[in-house]
Amino acid sequence: MSPFAVTRLEWRRLLVRPLAWVLAALTLAWLAWNFTLMLGSFLSSQIQRAAQPDGPGFIDLVGVPLLGQLAQLAFLVVPLITMSVIAGERRNGTLPLLFAAGVPASRIVLGKYLAVLGWLLLWLALTLAMPLALMHTTHFDWGKLAAATLGLALMLATLGAIGVACSAFASHPAIAASAALVIALALWSVNLGAQMAGMNGGAINWLAMSSHLQPLLRGLVSTTDIVWFALLIVLALALATRRLAADKERN
Amino acid sequence: MTLPTDVSAAPMLRLDQLSRRRAGRPAVQSLSLSLPRGQVLGLLGVNGAGKSTTLSMVAGALRPDSGSIRLNGADFLEQPELARQLIGWLPERAPLWPELTVSEHLDAHGHLRGLRGAALKQARTAIIERLELQPLARRLAGVLSQGQRQRLGLACALLHRPALLVLDEPANALDPVQVAALRTLIREQAAAGTAVILSTHLLAEVTAVCDRVAILHDGTLRHDGHVHSDDHAALERTFFEIAMNGQPQPARAA
Numbered sequence: 155m156s157p158f159a160v161t162r163l164e165w166r167r168l169l170v171r172p173l174a175w176v177l178a179a180l181t182l183a184w185l186a187w188n189f190t191l192m193l194g195s196f197l198s199s200q201i202q203r204a205a206q207p208d209g210p211g212f213i214d215l216v217g218v219p220l221l222g223q224l225a226q227l228a229f230l231v232v233p234l235i236t237m238s239v240i241a242g243e244r245r246n247g248t249l250p251l252l253f254a255a256g257v258p259a260s261r262i263v264l265g266k267y268l269a270v271l272g273w274l275l276l277w278l279a280l281t282l283a284m285p286l287a288l289m290h291t292t293h294f295d296w297g298k299l300a301a302a303t304l305g306l307a308l309m310l311a312t313l314g315a316i317g318v319a320c321s322a323f324a325s326h327p328a329i330a331a332s333a334a335l336v337i338a339l340a341l342w343s344v345n346l347g348a349q350m351a352g353m354n355g356g357a358i359n360w361l362a363m364s365s366h367l368q369p370l371l372r373g374l375v376s377t378t379d380i381v382w383f384a385l386l387i388v389l390a391l392a393l394a395t396r397r398l399a400a401d402k403e404r405n
Numbered sequence: 406m407t408l409p410t411d412v413s414a415a416p417m418l419r420l421d422q423l424s425r426r427r428a429g430r431p432a433v434q435s436l437s438l439s440l441p442r443g444q445v446l447g448l449l450g451v452n453g454a455g456k457s458t459t460l461s462m463v464a465g466a467l468r469p470d471s472g473s474i475r476l477n478g479a480d481f482l483e484q485p486e487l488a489r490q491l492i493g494w495l496p497e498r499a500p501l502w503p504e505l506t507v508s509e510h511l512d513a514h515g516h517l518r519g520l521r522g523a524a525l526k527q528a529r530t531a532i533i534e535r536l537e538l539q540p541l542a543r544r545l546a547g548v549l550s551q552g553q554r555q556r557l558g559l560a561c562a563l564l565h566r567p568a569l570l571v572l573d574e575p576a577n578a579l580d581p582v583q584v585a586a587l588r589t590l591i592r593e594q595a596a597a598g599t600a601v602i603l604s605t606h607l608l609a610e611v612t613a614v615c616d617r618v619a620i621l622h623d624g625t626l627r628h629d630g631h632v633h634s635d636d637h638a639a640l641e642r643t644f645f646e647i648a649m650n651g652q653p654q655p656a657r658a659a
Contacts, residue, residue, distance in 0.1 A: 162516060170504045250466035250496065251517075253467075257489075402467065
């Protein structure tokens, strides 16, 4: 079997579903509108900033905030994209077909995850195309843009893995989407209380996704942050695989 | 076709003491039977007798609690990947992806079964022609009628020319003409050396296409014998005796 047979199948299903197209169109239109507003604001303040050579540039004022908006949208979009990947198969009764084709649970999960990841990275690439379209007209801080892009890619990959895991556990896609949204929001804001109490370190802050994404959006790449995202992805996919394997046992 | 395990003397399928519980009760208990190549085995039984559970285990969609399944001499539970090439499975209600077309279904099943490029194209064209699916090739599975869904499910099961064909109520929702065509197709497969196991409620289906019949009751095998097309009445009597009393009555003296 081709290692990407499940990916190909899932990718095809994603592309023919109106939901993926509608979400992509709406979010990209929203991001383009905001990009235009931020660009206008950047251009109108260009003269004042000319007096501060070390002041914030195009990437700080337009590129990273645009990616920040994409991150906010991702909390809603990713659960909607991932909700049907396994829960939908379960509802259609097509999951046993994959088992009966001799595809192991791990490969089903990985195949579906790669398809979702492909969609999410395409979404990120289309968003990035907006600031990149101006690369020849203004100064670009490539390092900061690369770090922020890496952060967003890791965040999308993590939310995608959580979404796939929720879809593996839920019997209905809507339950999967709700669970993925709640888990993602909880992961983002788990340290809010601690921060309000003035605690800026410690385990509770380490647990929060925001603690690992914000440094990357500021251009600081650290191995700890990358490992945090990687751990979460592996954990979510392992749980999804376990659940699918149990499904085959229980049917 | 070269089979993954070439133990030519071995039956295509051998079940040994197969058991499985479902919903807290034994669905299949200590089931043992074997099926040689080119034979059509009909699995009969009332609702809840364990037919679909048996077929799900044979197809690799459900793991048995105990017992063994040997496919062409190889341990299927140890090597579940054998299903990819060897088994074609049509579950009771052909499960389909509603957002994919008929043609895309065949491609997806082909990829899952390891077919690619020219081989996939050739297999897809052949099965579309054989099951007369040309007018439906570009239609979404979600809008197909029940009979059309069944035909597509059958096409997916046959696409990779499996050595063991597992059919669960294949005549469901088919019209009489399609039922006749299905019977011809099953006999063709058997003549080509494919072992076929099919579950059905229809005794006429068994006498028309099966070489052998196994009757399940309460998850256990109560009867396993050859079928002759002219002994429909005898099969009917055996079936009802098992359905009513749990076992066939001894033959009455003439």
